Amino acid sequence: MEQVLAVYERPYEQQYPVVCLDESPKQFLEVVEYRAADGTRLQDSEYIRHGVGEVYMAFEPLAGKRYVSIQDDHTARTWVGVIATLLDGPYRNCTRMTLVGDNLSAHKPSAFYANFTAEKAKAYLDRLEFVYTPKHGSWLDMAEIELSILQRDCLSRPMATKERLISEVAAWQERRNQQQAKANWQFTTKDARVKLHKLYPTI
Structure with a gap:
């Protein structure tokens, strides 16, 4: 926890961005509509399910x-692909990215070697610093917010x-980025040692 909080206290540096990553499932649901006798459009309480997508933030x-x-799933291969796309795209000019995320079994640096050549995997990893949230501490990942x-x-x-979801999310992303909506994180290591003192060992 303190490692994550220390990262959040770093000043902004364009060449060394701190990026939080999280994912969440989204069901594809088709709404069933019909018309009543008077012509009114009504929506059925049941949906037709068309699978699940993974939203990576x-x-x-x-x-x-x-x-x-x-994405279609949340496998190690997909996770690696999402990070590689960030490093090759919007963060292609950064020197090193600090990536904050949860410590799932699929979220291991070794997964880069399982999906890229050794040379390419090392090139990606040389530009990454992984900082994992503790167990039961996903609230520390600002991507969750x-x-x-x-x-x-x-x-x-x-x-x-999936196409409709991609379109809707892209429009939302553009609006939020135009607003440059930032996170005003206030919880510090000092706060944690007071408010969460029961999590610390007694010496």
């Missing part, structure tokens, strides 16, 4: 930037297809 809190991608905003603004309504 990469959020740079100090820059007010977020990059959302819709941004996902909740996306859920409120966009994902709360049913969408039947």
Whole structure:
């Protein structure tokens, strides 16, 4: 926990961005509509399910930037692909990225070697610093906060297809990035040692 909090206290440096990454599932649901006898359009309480997509949120809190991608699953291969796309795309000019995320079994640096040549895997890893949130500490990942905003603004309504989800999320992302909506993180290591003192060992 303190390692994550220390990262959040770093000043903004464009060449050394701090990026939070998290993912959340989204069901593809088709709404069934019909017309009543008087012509009124009604919506059935049941949906037709068309599978599930994974929403990956990469959020740079100090820059007010977020990059959302819709994937088919949350395997190690997909996770690696999302990070590689960030390093090759919006962060291609950065020297080193600090990536904050949860410590799932699929989220291991070794996965780069399973999906790229050794030379390419090392080139990616040389530009990455992994900082993992502790068990039961996903609230420390600011991408989770941004996902909740996306859920409120966009994902709360049913969408039947992956294409529709991609379109809606892209429009949301553009609006948020134009606003440069940043995160004002206030919780520090000093606060943790007071408010969460029961988590610390007694010496």
